Amino acid sequence: MFHLNASPRRRSLIVGFFALIFLAGQPQAKGQDTSPGIDFFSGINFSFADMNFYRQYDVLLHLTPGFKWNMGHHWQLTGQAMIPIVNTFGDEYKYTQIGAFNISKEMRINKLYLKATVGVFDMYRYGADLKTFVTLSDNLAFEAQAGYVGVLYLDPSPHIYKPDRFVWTVGGDIYLPRWNTQFRGTVGRYLFRDFGWEAEAMRHFNHTTVSLYGRWSGVYGLDGGFRIVIMLPPYHRKHRAVNFRLASNYRMSYTIMYKNYANCMYHTDPEQNERDGWFSRDLLHWGSHTMEPDFIITNKSEQQ
């Protein structure tokens, strides 16, 4: 017997966390659309927690409208709001907040992939972030992330604190294409100044990824759980200069123990998930990106 806990995004480690996020269209044979255009999307962020003996679950439901402006050459401006709709978690969670508002650039130098992001992230953070990925073979890769961030609240009144926190993770990935299985391990220093590690085993299916993970934090101890990422239909989409769309993926994260502040890290992309990783599919052809793309995108002009 163990405990299910869920908490909203603000509390970094989510216990029973469902998220609907929405992805853009992709060019044909690609999983993501990085051709110039702007996408408006909306989803919901659903958190539930079994922390109350007097009702089945506490529920927190956010509407998460946002946009992504692909400016070409892998430059992207993105923004997202977190608007609470249903909240039985308490007054602390009744305020509208920014999920993301940042600009990013992806690039490739031989086998080195870089993504730099500046702006506002989730987890009430802002600052600068750099992600790197190095592919050594079709099966083996290294990854690292580093960020320098501060705290930012908008509602009920704006609060901005100077960046004071350097966070980082470094680790490796092993991908076994025969079984579409991926292992990921990282160590790092996290948002709440705890050192720790995380190991995850992912099984990629058609449009779905399921993973088991374990982690340890020097402050909060051992924990584990599972994650599910489901890429949502429609899988065939048309690309226009301006696109309005619904969810592309549904992400659920479950943790055994109620350790909200352990191994926390912000997300720079409102649609970030474990299946797609950090980089665009047309840039990085590794791991789940070598599988059939989730989304087949046709350009309107091509169709005509």
Add this chain to the structure above:
Amino acid sequence: MKHLINRLIAIVALSLFPLVGQAQQYTGTSGLAHIPTGEMNHEGDALIGAHFLNKAMMPDTGFLYLGEKYHTFDYYLALTPFSWMEMSYVCTERRRAINEQTGQIQWSKDRYVSIKIQPLKEGKYYPAVAIGCNDVLTTVFFKDRPDVQLYYMNVYVAATKTFTFSGNELGMTVAYRRFLRGYNAKWNGIVGGITFRPSFFPQWRLMAEYTGNEFLLGTDVLLWQHLRLQASLKDFKYANVGLCLQFNLLGKKYRY
């Protein structure tokens, strides 16, 4: 006489109500109504379901309201990531009285993770063999702590052999099961069951099983390739029913 009529009605109703296909237990993993089998679900199968649990199916401790056992239900997520491995996550609803005078209810859930592994697939002359464990994580981390409750914790090894004649399928299962805590000791030991799948409707399965303490009759079916239903009668009088949605994440389609 009244009990006899009730039993006859229940058995006739079960016969008319087609339920589980490949498998569905209240634990989300493959098996009969209460015992595991050596068979596995198909690779990529994902199940989300719920099961009504008669109080006669509940452990003798831990699920008491005002000192008495009660009917409850569980719900689960289950996945077969590989053809040789199944996993499920199960929540069983619990209630207890905060105030014994007013009977005010306190809700909680008993949660556990089940894992089942099949080291030997069925061959022409030998059965499929599977080993498994309910409540794995708690067992690993807390087995030496008697204050931690393990209501559903058990380990088992099961063997199943199927025989086909005229398109009909007859399955025979023998298993050894052991619960770690004493409150379910009545279900320890050798258990087994027989299944029958008719050729004219192979999605439908009839089953009879011995749980180590009582007999169960059950039936299940897979409808429209996605909806599984199951019903069983313990000792011919205590009904349990369940349903689940099933999807194959690899996009494959199976008859059952």
